[in-house]
Amino acid sequence: MPVPLADKLTIDELSIHLGEWQVYRLNERVEMTKQSLDLLLVLADAWPNTVSQQELMRDVWPDKVVSEQSVKQAIKRLRESLGDLGESYIKVVRGRGYRLDVNKVEAIQRIQKAPEIQRAPEAQPTPH
16 A cells, blocks of 8 residues: 655545544544555545555555455445545445545645754864
8 A cells, every 4th residue: 555755644624644543533533443544545645536446455455355345344434434524535436446535635744854963073272
């Protein structure tokens, strides 16, 4: 699964703190399994495009063989985790796969403070 090169990902009302692997909705924590978070990240990475079931199987379960029914159940659990946003955020594209139906997906990289330059100590005169 591709991991965004950012510290935080925002998806409309949701923010995903990638260093903590935590999801928040308007600053309230959203309980979500790792698998649901992986699904959400794959859909966000592909946004606004559709992701096929085969792509989800490959990216979310790279070392396992899973059925299409397993993908459907995982999507159902993701929707349940998202509460009232679930049905509106995760759309089925008949015959093609799933799509994240949101207004924006934005990766935010924290600006790190530049390291301070260490100066060499000034030379002390040596006694003669």
